[in-house]
Amino acid sequence: MACCHYYGHTAGGDTAFAVDMSAITYGAGCLAEAGDHARSLGMHRVALFTDASLAALEPVAVVKQSLLAAGLDVVVYDRVKVEPTDGSFLSAARFASEGKFDGFVSVGGGSVIDTCKAANLYSTYPAEFIDYVNAPIGNARAVPGPLKPHIACPTTSGTGSECTGIAIFDFVERRVKTGIVSKRLRPSLALIDPTTTYSLPANVVAASGFDVLSHALESFTALPYTRRAPADRPSLRPMSQGANPWSDLGCEKALQMTGLYLERAVRDASDHEARDGMMFAATLAGIAFGNAGVHLPHGMSYAVAGQVKNFCPHGYPQDEPMVPHGMSVIVNAPAVFRFTADACPERHLDAARWLGADVAGATNADAGEIVAERLIALMQSTGIPNGVGGVGYVPADVDSLAAGAWAQQRLIKNAPKPVTENDLAGLFHGAMKYW
Known part of the structure; x- marks a missing residue:
């Protein structure tokens, strides 16, 4: 050292x-555990976030089937942008607000997980978009309280978003990338299956x-x-x-x-x-x-x-x-x-x-x-x-x-x-x- x-x-x-961190389950096949974990976290109506490319692939199918087998109501949101923007965060937040979900599951790379964090935040504690954004670009308002449970299932080996309270996006009008940071954004649980990276x-x-x-x-x-x-x-x-x-x-x-x-x-x-x-x-x-x-x-x-x-x-x-x-x-x-x-x-x-x-x-x-x-x-x-x-x-x-x-x-x-x-x-x- x-x-x-x-x-x-x-x-x-x-x-x-x-020292703060998400709970983590790591290993081949662990995505099939999503339903049991979601139910144990008190979820009943679940927003399943992914992107259009992943929506038809096995990791999403495995997670969705596990959630359904656990008796949960599942609605898929597959319009996540590969590089999220303020606009795509807002669209996801509208979906989450209208859906009246009590839990979130994300399957994808950092863009999917970050978008899910933002949707959870803005649907739970509505505010002007700029309010929670990092200073000096935004107002860096503190997240008022706990968010709804979120299970993050990464499919890329890189961002670490499943372990952090950070959500990054492109602020299109200002031509800069920035983010929202709060310990409360950190997912409740990360299900990390390394086999998702093989393809x-x-x-x-x-x-x-x-x-x-x-x-x-x-x-x-x-x-x-x-x-x-x-x-x-x-x-x-x-x-x-x-x-x-x-x-x-x-x-x-x-x-x-x-x-x-x-x-x-x-x-x-x-x-x-x-x-x-x-x-x-x-x-x-x-x-x-x-x-x-x-x-x-x-x-x-x-x-x-x-x-x-x-x-x-x-x-x-x-x-x-x-x-x-x-x-x-x-x-x-x-x-x-x-x-x-x-x-x-x-x-x-x-x-x-x-x-x-x-x-x-x-x-x-x-x-x-x-x-x-x-x-x-x-x-x-x-x-x-x-x-x-x-x-x-x-x-x-x-x-x-x-x-x-x-x-x-x-x-x-x-x-x-x-x-x-x-x-x-x-x-x-x-x-x-x-x-």
Whole structure:
């Protein structure tokens, strides 16, 4: 474990950290347990959220049949957008409000799970849409009370949304990605069946796998919780509380497993050991960042995804441009970790080693370059675009990208060193091209 002194006492800093997480059931075939769990959570009339592509596939059929076999009334909502927007969140919320459901089940990737969280929130505690959205873009109003039970069933190995109280969307009018954050959004239960990933296209496995990697690497190198000012009340301690000893455990194992399995999982869909490993790594990283928070690569990613031009990646819907979330994160990461390494070099070296880099004889001054080079090698071997230029941006876009990232103050402030908007512009310049 890296540098215990990272958590040394800081004047004015917090002296305790919190551990919050969803209940989790993990294993092949566990989606068939959905009905019994839903009934035990008090559900009678259930909204089953998914997207149009998944609606006709086995995971949704298994979950729906399990719910029906348990005697529950089930209504399917299959209009989730692959990259949700404020408009698609509102449409889902209207469906939930009109349906008068007492429970929610989501089957899909992070977009499906996040949309279900938002629908649960706005149908339970109606408000102006902007009220619950993160500041400074929205009003960051606290969720007034508990939400209805929600069982999340992920079908991709990446977002970790089943373990977090975060719902991310594109704010179309403002051309930026942002989100809603509250511990109350965290699903009541996650049913995680790794076999759902066996049919995923290679590019989807790569993008989601880099989301896993960056969740773990950002959480591990985040500002330590002892340098974050205490909340006004202990019950208001944020989920993005900074790196802490609990999250470190999940980060370490998730990085080791990603270093071992990511390339294999992308290269060969029949390598079930690798795809199982990435699903478990996603779970560990989801728990970790749900209790520590991520920082600059994710903050920058929301601008990259929100201002997309004409990029349409293989393996994803081709009806409109998009930069998949994990891809929009990792194209920034090598530049970021070159920048942050001097804040906690030992942690950067540990992370590089867990990802498979040779750190023999390395000094603290080498940490940023070693991490960056390892990330670049993994990007090249798995077909990830060459930096933000590879997803359609040019140097003239840097100011707009930096402004979009600067709006993500919840994430920017979780970085291990102070960051200015000019720093973000420099990072985007550095992320334009890596090879």
